Amino acid sequence: MTAFHSHLPVLQVIVPMLTAPLVILLNQKRLPWIVATAASLCAFAIAVTLAMSVMAGQTIQYSLGAWPAPWGIELAVDAFSALMLLVVTGASSVALLAGAQSLDKDIEHHRQPLFYAAWLLALSGLAGILVTADAFNIFVFMEISSLASYVLISGGPDKRALPAVFKYLVMGTIGATFYLIGVGLIYMMTGTLNLADMAFRIEDVADQTPILLAAGFITIGLALKAAIFPLHIWLPNAYTYAPNMVTVFLAACATKVAIYVLLRFDFFVFQPNLVGHDFQFTFFLLPLSLLAILVGSSVAIFEPKLKRLMAWSSVAQIGYITLGASLLSVSGTTASVLHIFNHSLAKGALFLVMACLGMRIAQLRIDNIAGIAQKMPWTMAAFVLAGLSLIGVPGTAGFISKWYLITASFESGAMGIALVVIILISSLMAVVYIWRIVESAYFRQPEEDLVITEAPIPLLLMTWVVVLMNVYFGFAPGVPIELATGAAELLHGQTP
Template identity: 60%
Template sequence: MNLATHYPVLQVVIPMLLAPLTMLMPSRLLAWLIATATSLCAFAIAIAITQLVLAGDVGAYPLGGWPAPFGIELRVDALSALLLLLISGASSAALLAGYQSLAQDIDAQRANLFFAAWLLALAGLCGIVVAGDAFNIFVFMEISSLASYILVAASSDRRALPAVFKYLVMGTIGATFYLIGVGLLYIMTGTLNLADLTARIPEVTNQTPIFMAAGFISVGLALKAAIFPLHAWLPNTYSFAPHAVTAFLAACSTKVALYVFLRVDFFVFQGALSGHGAQFAGYLMPMAVAGILLGSAIAIREPLVKRLFAWSSVAQVGYIALGASLLSHTGLSAALLHMFNHALAKGAIFLAIIVLAMRAGGVSIEHLKGLGRQHPVLGIAFTIAGLSLIGIPGTAGFISKWFLIQAILEHPQWSLPLLIIVLASSLMAVVYVAKVAESLFFQHAETQRQPLPLMPMTIVVIASAANIAFGLAPQLPVEIANAAASLLLEQTL
């Protein structure tokens, strides 16, 4: 058995084992170095897993050699590979770009604890993605959530404390709903393994508890994913967390919850419960539409840049949910591709905000006046990420929106209103991105030009360039998204 066979478990074990070592580091620099090296290692493993998945070489990994359902099973497929790339890539970029920003924001005496919590969040998010049973998804969900609360609360901004309290309360409610649903499934089927649940649910005589479980799990995961109207925790959490933490969480935390939402619903319920697909679309589509419109509209009026793009995330989650609610291969491909492309765009935007905040001393639109003229590379990188968020041709965001439009056109009974909604929200995105760009480029700076830190700027440029690269050559994410969509739909046939 070669090393590649163990990649799924190494993705979780390495950051989890190095978190205690990080706690013992006597300086901020050493703790950051260990956390960054670990995150880069996880990213390298995610790339290797993706290559193996595309070659068809990775599947189930029984821990300790005990096969499911008697043992714990890890499972990696195209859907898992896509999320592992997002999680480990976002973590690595945020750590590389955020060292100087975190040095200003985090108490030096607690920096080792902060970076240990970061690694636990990384391990938990990766664990959610590779777990093959419903209960261990919950376990890793709690590990990542508890660590995320610590990361947000570490901010020097006192407004982070009420924000993280709301995040904690709503996250706990979401996890409780999910666990109640899992408990009902176990009572009715006697198993927690997702593959076994798919086979055993149709054999259950009384399907009412199964429908109740589907309801509890769907609501709990929708809350975790910040699907409207269960989004109330997200704007303040993203706004008042340390800038590097926002870049990390905004790129992947809601995407992981959406991953679980789609995997459990399509793998466990839609193939086993008669009529569940119509119920799924019936409640998810209106929520997605409302989130797209409301999130975009509020973002237009928001003066704080981080909060503006937090509300934008509510709208972008709506796009993903809308694609999934269409219950078609093209719609699911659009949803999964938009997970990847939105992470690229929003990650690049929040990475740029790290540098802008260090230079301007704040993150309101007023603080950013003229910084794009003083630092054109930074301003252009920010604008490219914003154009990808809008969905301008030539950017990654355009590819997933084009897939979404194609999926909508496959359903002529509601294609016109949905197309109008997508167009209207894209125009609203033009307004709020242009509002920030106008402050960057068309207003005069109130301070003199100062040099920008090299490492954060390099990461911002790379992240921004990735939005162009995957817009002009989208074959890799499209291939992974198509494979993942096929995998999900196989369970419903």
């Protein structure tokens, strides 16, 4: 490993972070976008390099200020964080590359430097959560990413973005504060903040009430951040009224980073040490996941607003992710991690299509897109393919993770069949809500003559790049499966 290589974990965070103050000083027309996109692509390149090092079997650690852990803050990258870094930096880069025109529409020119700075901070906050190995440091970066996301969402063109973002701010702060209480209680009992050290030292005090209380606070706090049913109520409006490109970025990764922290904390710190905790984890998470899947899909079926429909579908998809984890098996967790990756691809593509439509139509409702496939054939073709991936049709990325999930459910014993039935039912529901849009776009007659054209080229191009990635990872899922399996084995304490 070269000297430069060893700094990659920290560069992953500080490249976008330190670019943000530079961006607010730029006020030429395109410059803020160019600099922000360059920083995001740079972060993506770092994530790719880190993922390659992890797959080559290296363990990556970094001590900040050269102080040894647990006294200083340590960064660590493993298979799980490497995969998540790819998702986060990839989503940000795609959205920025695609989004210049779309964001010009939503954000006035003189506010753009501030907007792009907030974007970079959101990216750097999410990356910071993923690379750190310190419980309190997670809180700090969680707050950077949250505050920056509030700013991004508040840029939405509809005034309803404001109450939506206020609700998100209140619930997000409660979630983060709950997490902080949990970390404080664990620190009180163990005297450390380093996650690995914590997992080691918690064993002696595992049966005491403050630790149980801490487990409760951390789980609820992160569930709020991750929009796990029934704590999802901030999500649909926040995603609906955000600028289209912000939805692409945040829907693909923001809640998933909270799930990452939840899984990491639970599997590393609590489950090996707390007696009966694994049972409680399943007991709470499994029913909630199933409810999320069913309620989210049902609401999506009857929702007339397109972005809100997609947001409710996200609630259901988060249910799939937590369902896999709640099975407490390596194959279940693999399915869960894999679905984080694949759902980001599918939902990212779908929200990109929404952005394409948003360039040409003011109100994104199912009735307003009647017959639009004649005018925007490429956009709607992309929608159909991404929709198939969301449903989980063979040949798309979505199929791979659903297949893993079904396999894991069968392995889980008696209730396996019931789980599989629910997964299939909800997939049918996904067929229904995707079909409603397809039906309107392809088979209904437009009410008046639509004088619209295809979406702008850069946007359409990036949409198709993501759609083709859905297909590619449907046929060649090797890399994500390897990383996901590695992540699951790590979480279950098996060294690969």
